Amino acid sequence: MSGAPRKAAIIGGGVIGGGWAARFLLAGWDVAVFDPDPQTPRKIGEVLDNARAALPALSDLPMPTEGHLTFADSIAGAVAGAAYVQESVSERIALKHRVYAEIQETAPDAPLGSSTSGYRPSVLQEEAATPASIFVAHPFNPVYLLPLVELVPSPATAPQVIETAKGILHEIGMFPLHVRKEIDAHIADRLLEAVWREALWLVRDGVATTEEIDDAIRMGFGLRWAQMGLFETYRIAGGEAGMRHFLGQFGPCLQEPWTRLMDVPEYDDALVDLIAGQSDAQSGHHSIRELERIRDRNLVGFLRVLKENGWGAGRVIADHDARRARTEE
């Protein structure tokens, strides 16, 4: 990449906004963050420390020169001159609409991605001055390591904006998954929400603790999902007889009482206390900071394995290295 660094504006400086800031900075972009919370510089600094300790281990090339980080004291100041704007404020639609109005007063044409996990892009675009620039770009924590971004346009989003966003997300090492049909919670969080509801029932009904549920995931199917996901894993399970055979065997289970998903558990104080208490018993001997570092060390290891094997998320990293090598030639 030649020429002056481009600028990304990060609106909302929590753990997700901080992850975006780290992605852009370590890819050589300048970053301006706006968040009224006076703790923001400290919080962003901590995410950035984690990212600097983890991300470079994934690449076989020297990292680009890190971009320049500034903290703006207004949205207008953050987005002025930005080639990309990412919004990661709280999941309150009225707040998001107010923020978009301010952003688009200064930067109406900048691609404006939202980190929302739940809202459809057409809901985000309501009342907007320039709906064509707005889309969902939903990342996954830690944003500086996990490649997935769900990229969701509405019919009102300009196709050229999505193409530009894809190019930028590739450039900062991510995997934009173009979701062709907008839907509440997109794809991944619908799957997560399904598991979450069932897990709440299991805890509430006293079948399992939070630790037992985590072990049931990470000692078994979690390891499969980190590389192949759901359908490719089941394709293998069908064995020589193939996917159709597997589908024939598994289909009848749909009629069995194997989930309690038909209704939603009452999310009362007793359930919150139960889960928070079990989680403390399970993980309270590690600080959140320690857990982050353990997680990142594991993720870097997994991603390096996948890169060596030319598979899954590792292919995203290898492709990113290859693009960088070509650009710098």
Place this chain on the structure above:
Amino acid sequence: MSGAPRKAAIIGGGVIGGGWAARFLLAGWDVAVFDPDPQTPRKIGEVLDNARAALPALSDLPMPTEGHLTFADSIAGAVAGAAYVQESVSERIALKHRVYAEIQETAPDAPLGSSTSGYRPSVLQEEAATPASIFVAHPFNPVYLLPLVELVPSPATAPQVIETAKGILHEIGMFPLHVRKEIDAHIADRLLEAVWREALWLVRDGVATTEEIDDAIRMGFGLRWAQMGLFETYRIAGGEAGMRHFLGQFGPCLQEPWTRLMDVPEYDDALVDLIAGQSDAQSGHHSIRELERIRDRNLVGFLRVLKENGWGAGRVIADHDARRARTEE
């Protein structure tokens, strides 16, 4: 372990039975397999080849001398003298009951684990001559690599049988998760079934293809789940404010229309055709055998990373090495 090798009987020689056979053989046990399918020796041989190529890479110690594999021509012949019996026949309860009757005629006191993913142990025990010996021992494919076994007794299972089974499962390198309350589909498959239903809706409604759903998993949260599972990941997401803060934020989503789990998709030929066709387009350029080897290479890499980091499934492997080293001293 000193003395003559002990014998495990494997009833049902499909991909799961084959994985059990490999676990026991590579841990030094003699194994007798019974399955009326004449293809069984070939099928077991292929699983065993995969296991021999993968499992030894996890241990820092030389592997024990492999046990002796035989194919019995009757259930009685397979279970005679067995210290452990594992049943992995089709998920048809009448068949399982017939098989248990035959097993217990010859070996009434041997611990008898079932690989069932759905049935509760008390359903398995109905009509049995010795219900006290019967329990669920539900493994995950590939059985020779993934440590998880859901170990589920009913009130009629003898506690001593469960203790014996735990010891044996530890000895062959597995992680027995003692499920304290029996429930259809135990723990992991309830979570899997929840995701499966939602994924079927997403495919049926044309929101995403099988490949897009797999990417939404393996480029993002699948990588988190391979090491920490659901609750510990969310504990981190709560950040400095902790689990209670996270629970407060995520709770209201339960009332949102984020899943279609309230009803079950009609599982007709059109849906099966759609999924099987998309799966062919996604993965049809690899044979099942190739996919197995890719999967195993990835899993071995992940498990080695976790072992180096002393975390999750890697701790199971490290502990197993330590126990073996002590036993062989």
